[in-house]
Amino acid sequence: MQTDDFDVSAECDALVGARTDVGAVVTFTGCVRADDGLTALTLEHYPGMTEREIAKHVAEAESRWPILATTVIHRVGRLVPSARIVLVAVASAHREAAFRAGEFLMDYLKTRAPLWKQEERGSGGTWVEVRKSDANAALRWRQS
Amino acid sequence: MTILYFAWVRQKIGTGEECVSLPAHVMTIAQLIEYLRARGGGYADVFGDPDRLRAAVNQEYAPFETIIADSDEIAFFPPVTGG
Numbered sequence: 207m208q209t210d211d212f213d214v215s216a217e218c219d220a221l222v223g224a225r226t227d228v229g230a231v232v233t234f235t236g237c238v239r240a241d242d243g244l245t246a247l248t249l250e251h252y253p254g255m256t257e258r259e260i261a262k263h264v265a266e267a268e269s270r271w272p273i274l275a276t277t278v279i280h281r282v283g284r285l286v287p288s289a290r291i292v293l294v295a296v297a298s299a300h301r302e303a304a305f306r307a308g309e310f311l312m313d314y315l316k317t318r319a320p321l322w323k324q325e326e327r328g329s330g331g332t333w334v335e336v337r338k339s340d341a342n343a344a345l346r347w348r349q350s
Numbered sequence: 351m352t353i354l355y356f357a358w359v360r361q362k363i364g365t366g367e368e369c370v371s372l373p374a375h376v377m378t379i380a381q382l383i384e385y386l387r388a389r390g391g392g393y394a395d396v397f398g399d400p401d402r403l404r405a406a407v408n409q410e411y412a413p414f415e416t417i418i419a420d421s422d423e424i425a426f427f428p429p430v431t432g433g
Contacts, residue, residue, distance in 0.1 A: 236433060249432065250356055250357055251432070252354070252356055252406070252409070252425060252427065254409050255406055255409035255410075255425070258409055258410075280432065280433075291433075292432075292433055312433060315432060315433040316430075316431075316432060316433035317430065318411075318430065319430060319432050319433070320356065320406070320425075320427060320430055320432075321430055321431065321432020321433070322356060322357035322427070322428060322430060322431050322432065323431045323432065324357070333357055333358045333428065333431075334431040335431070336428075336429040336430075336431060337431075340433075
């Protein structure tokens with residue numbers, strides 16, 4: 207959790223480091239979209255619990271797929287359109303594990319990690335409501 | 351007991367954190383919700399509709415029937431919307 211921006215390329219380099227067993231690195235980067243005149247997003251988290259929830263789901267991903275290394279960065283504070291919000295980077299020997307674990311982590315970040323978005327459009331802010339599609343996306347990992 | 355509030359729950363109550371001494375009859379999160387709702391104002395607004403809330407005890411999600419103690423850190427917040 208951090209307020210500062212991150213460098214995707216530098217994070218990938220750090221993830222792999224000197225390892226020679228990594229054959230695939232999958233990254234997901236979430237950005238602020240200027241939907242319907244949105245001028246900024248402010249992200250709030252629960253210091254301590256957010257980190258614990260993320261760590262728990264990284265551990266679960268590591269137990270479900272043969273992944274070698276994981277980086278999750280989530281920004282908080284006020285972010286303007288096109289700013290990066292979140293990075294999930296997963297390294298594995300083969301691509302399938304990295305793709306699946308990355309998708310799993312993003313689905314759980316959206317539905318379990320204590321983070322809240324407030325949207326700014328001109329005057330005042332509105333808290334984002336939960337999307338059913340995000341809940342369904344997370345649920346499918348329990349069924350398969 | 352420390353109670354934390356986040357997002358619109360924090361805004362409606364007007365603070366992100368407070369210390370509350372629990373009366374003896376408040377033993378579960380559901381009873382704490384009822385106790386806080388009775389304070390009126392922003393509390394009544396937030397705790398009048400518990401279906402819109404999630405709770406955590408000591409930084410773990412907890413169902414409303416969870417038994418709580420004075421030494422616990424309780425948090426109330428809306429369903430999450432990060433990522």
